[in-house]
Amino acid sequence: MTEHVLHPRITDTNDWVTLVFILxxxxxxxxxxxxxxxxxxxxxxxxxxxxxxxxxxxxxxxxMFSISLFLVQIISFSxxxxxxxxxxxxGLKTDWILFIQIFTFVIxxxxxxxxxxxxxxxxxxxxxxxEQFNLQKVTYRTYVGLVLLPVDIILYYYDALLxxxxxxxxYTIVVLNVLLxxxxxxxxxxxxxxxxxxxxxxxxxxxxxxxxxxxxxFTKGSV
Numbered sequence: 594m595t596e597h598v599l600h601p602r603i604t605d606t607n608d609w610v611t612l613v614f615i616l617x618x619x620x621x622x623x624x625x626x627x628x629x630x631x632x633x634x635x636x637x638x639x640x641x642x643x644x645x646x647x648x649x650x651x652x653x654x655x656x657m658f659s660i661s662l663f664l665v666q667i668i669s670f671s672x673x674x675x676x677x678x679x680x681x682x683x684g685l686k687t688d689w690i691l692f693i694q695i696f697t698f699v700i701x702x703x704x705x706x707x708x709x710x711x712x713x714x715x716x717x718x719x720x721x722x723x724e725q726f727n728l729q730k731v732t733y734r735t736y737v738g739l740v741l742l743p744v745d746i747i748l749y750y751y752d753a754l755l756x757x758x759x760x761x762x763x764y765t766i767v768v769l770n771v772l773l774x775x776x777x778x779x780x781x782x783x784x785x786x787x788x789x790x791x792x793x794x795x796x797x798x799x800x801x802x803x804x805x806x807x808x809x810x811f812t813k814g815s816v
């Protein structure tokens with residue numbers, strides 16, 4: 594009598610990652626084909642402020658172009674956070690459940706922060722200023738998210754790079770964000786100085802405090 598031995602089926606845990614990366618580039622390709630001229634101006638953002646000058650109306654935040662690239666940005670930053678967590682031993686970069694948790698947290702954090710900003714801006718009567726300020730921030734952060742996407746792929750599939758490069762990229766992103774704030778404040782300095790007290794309250798409450806508490810929570814938890 595022949596004895597049959599059953600072997601567990603081994604599935605490739607990288608399959609979901611590949612699909613998500615393909616989806617992300619598919620969204621980028623579709624957006625480029627539908628908004629060819631706008632996308633071309635967007636890709637030149639690092640060299641020219643033409644895109645910011647043309648699409649400075651806050652209504653563009655809710656357009657399909659911005660929403661599509663916003664989704665890609667969230668995917669890109671979520672992957673990068675997961676890679677960082679794997680670097681510090683807080684999870685596995687192949688854990689799709691962890692990715693969903695990070696993705697959900699990031700999108701809720703961003704949207705909740707956006708809604709609270711709208712409420713506070715309306716309360717302080719600086720809604721127009723904050724809308725312009727946020728539009729510029731969102732534009733440049735989306736650009737950073739798109740640039741980060743291929744970097745995520747390299748970091749994900751090449752374990753040899755996982756030691757120090759993610760931290761270097763993290764520090765670079767932090768520096769870029771600081772420069773972005775300085776550039777945005779400089780661009781709207783006349784409007785800001787007109788309502789300086791309320792802008793400082795807004796800046797401390799929603800632009801510094803949330804990231805400080807997350808940093809405190811993360812470093813305290815790692816002790």
